[in-house]
Amino acid sequence: MTQRTQEFYDTVIIGGGHNGLVCAGYLARAGLSVKVLERRHIVGGAAVTEEFHPGFSNSICSYVVSMLSPKVIADLELHRYGLELIERADGMISITPEGESLVAGAGKERDAQEIGRFSQKDIAAFEKFESDMEEMAAMFRQIAETRPPNMGGGMLELWNAMKLGNHLRKHTAQQHEKLIDIMGGSLGDYLDSRFESDILKGLYAGDGTTGNFVHPYSAGSAMNLLHHEFGNINGKSGKWWHAKGGMGGITQAMLKSAEAHGAKVETNAAVKEMIIDGDPADGSGTVKGVILEDGREIYATRIAANCTAHILFTKLMNVETLPESFGTRIKNFRYRSGTLRMNVALSELPQFTALKNVENATEELTRSIIICPSVKYLEQAYTDARMTGYAQRPFVSMNIPSLIDDSLAPAGKHVASLFCQHFNPELPDGKDWDDLKDEAAQAVIDTVTETAPNFRDAIIGMQVLTPKDLQREFSLTGGDIFHGCMHPDQIFSMRPAARFSDYRTPVKNLYLCGSGTHPGGGVSGIPGRLAAEEIMKDARVKKRKTQAA
Numbered sequence: 001m002t003q004r005t006q007e008f009y010d011t012v013i014i015g016g017g018h019n020g021l022v023c024a025g026y027l028a029r030a031g032l033s034v035k036v037l038e039r040r041h042i043v044g045g046a047a048v049t050e051e052f053h054p055g056f057s058n059s060i061c062s063y064v065v066s067m068l069s070p071k072v073i074a075d076l077e078l079h080r081y082g083l084e085l086i087e088r089a090d091g092m093i094s095i096t097p098e099g100e101s102l103v104a105g106a107g108k109e110r111d112a113q114e115i116g117r118f119s120q121k122d123i124a125a126f127e128k129f130e131s132d133m134e135e136m137a138a139m140f141r142q143i144a145e146t147r148p149p150n151m152g153g154g155m156l157e158l159w160n161a162m163k164l165g166n167h168l169r170k171h172t173a174q175q176h177e178k179l180i181d182i183m184g185g186s187l188g189d190y191l192d193s194r195f196e197s198d199i200l201k202g203l204y205a206g207d208g209t210t211g212n213f214v215h216p217y218s219a220g221s222a223m224n225l226l227h228h229e230f231g232n233i234n235g236k237s238g239k240w241w242h243a244k245g246g247m248g249g250i251t252q253a254m255l256k257s258a259e260a261h262g263a264k265v266e267t268n269a270a271v272k273e274m275i276i277d278g279d280p281a282d283g284s285g286t287v288k289g290v291i292l293e294d295g296r297e298i299y300a301t302r303i304a305a306n307c308t309a310h311i312l313f314t315k316l317m318n319v320e321t322l323p324e325s326f327g328t329r330i331k332n333f334r335y336r337s338g339t340l341r342m343n344v345a346l347s348e349l350p351q352f353t354a355l356k357n358v359e360n361a362t363e364e365l366t367r368s369i370i371i372c373p374s375v376k377y378l379e380q381a382y383t384d385a386r387m388t389g390y391a392q393r394p395f396v397s398m399n400i401p402s403l404i405d406d407s408l409a410p411a412g413k414h415v416a417s418l419f420c421q422h423f424n425p426e427l428p429d430g431k432d433w434d435d436l437k438d439e440a441a442q443a444v445i446d447t448v449t450e451t452a453p454n455f456r457d458a459i460i461g462m463q464v465l466t467p468k469d470l471q472r473e474f475s476l477t478g479g480d481i482f483h484g485c486m487h488p489d490q491i492f493s494m495r496p497a498a499r500f501s502d503y504r505t506p507v508k509n510l511y512l513c514g515s516g517t518h519p520g521g522g523v524s525g526i527p528g529r530l531a532a533e534e535i536m537k538d539a540r541v542k543k544r545k546t547q548a549a
């Protein structure tokens, strides 16, 4: 039986992922009454720290931070509410099964030494690559922090497009050419045109493949490289940091910041259905509230959804009631990052064959450790995943946060995050991820053990998250880590749909505030901030900061 309550808020937010919390934080600071409803037992969505094995905790989904907007950090006073960012060693280290290693992105001198072991020509090429990436990241950063113009949206949107045009006008034709090259080209072609050594190409192809289930020679696949570079924490462009206590350190600070300004946050509170008056198809649909799984009804003037657009429009309401073109777009929006995520508890550090004669081997392990020796390796990984479901030899990015954060594992023991590609969310031949999970995890363990022979025996506990687990546990549609592929046709003014890139939807007073909106996935807080700005405009409240009680 439905329970009736008197709960009413200015804004209800469906989902307490980091973007939902950021949105709540801004709205609460503006004086609006806000309620966040989170389905899980803990807020944070894909940015959480959890104990995955007795005594061992980790950032169980996202694991490093770079894209978190400095504006969000400052506006929501996240440091005041407990956020602590720990600097990691610069760059990445590639480890190959043949026992070779390459460090890149660790500073000019070190890069030259390392890259020169494989190609003298690549030393200068890499310097140029780094400076080009930094230049493009600076161009891209402002675009990422600004709400995109809404296609077909009248004079105001023309004005927004002109502002963007004015930003781009300040750059040279050469800079535009570079930007278009990386936004439209393929990862493989992009790297082939710059470098000659396989190991260097493989390292950056791996980086560009993170959450990107595409063939490395498919058009548009290079863009992911840039998406990972636009971060600028503490003025360090493209650098990745560790959040003290894991990624949950970020979202707990966001939670405290929002609550200190009056936001109410409830966990174990899954929304089952939207309450809508009128007909969305003819533009008269207006959202009034939500019905929870436990039967409660909560009403609000405005509702912002931090869940995926797929969940909002196809699970919490009837997609067929939406305007046809919008509904079709939502149904066809692609969700497939092709990711498998493992957390392992280790009795000892992996001893990589490639590092056996290296003096400061442990220090090298504080970087991202990448197993992706060439672009060809990735082509094979992708083909395997298309044909059989998963890569027999996957791309693996390993991070060992316990080396720089003693809050995660007992003394002398370690935790490692393994981020792995390619694992097809849509399995061929009627296979099920629950049946393939163990063998897929073994493929990852085999791959790492080939490079570090003690790895398998050092594992004392592990958590494996297949694409199906990511969907089931974290409500990530298709297991997509970004709330939808970051392909050229699904970004910017097309995210999630033309005419609706301004965080509004065809239903009046219903907004999207998660990674399915511009600028997309990653722990940036920007979708939450930009959505809050649009909500404040509609609610006619001014942005203001209030002191915590």
Ligand SMILES: Cc1cc2nc3c(=O)[nH]c(=O)nc-3n(C[C@H](O)[C@H](O)[C@H](O)COP(=O)(O)OP(=O)(O)OC[C@H]3O[C@@H](n4cnc5c(N)ncnc54)[C@H](O)[C@@H]3O)c2cc1C
Residues within 6 Å of the ligand: 014, 015, 016, 017, 018, 019, 020, 037, 038, 039, 040, 043, 044, 045, 046, 047, 060, 061, 062, 063, 064, 065, 066, 067, 269, 270, 271, 272, 306, 307, 308, 311, 339, 341, 419, 470, 474, 475, 476, 480, 481, 482, 483, 513, 514, 515, 516, 520, 521, 522, 523, 524
């Ligand atoms: C395995 C993995 C690794 C990643 N690695 C990194 C990384 O290292 N660095 C990085 O920057 N990014 C990384 N990402 C991407 C990044 O974590 C996400 O893009 C980002 O956290 C998404 O944030 P969000 O707030 O938009 O959505 P989410 O975090 O997905 O939050 C949405 C929330 O809505 C809730 N919800 C869904 N449906 C309902 C409902 N019906 N009722 C109530 N609540 C509901 C969910 O439980 C969830 O808490 C990774 C993601 C994954 C999955």
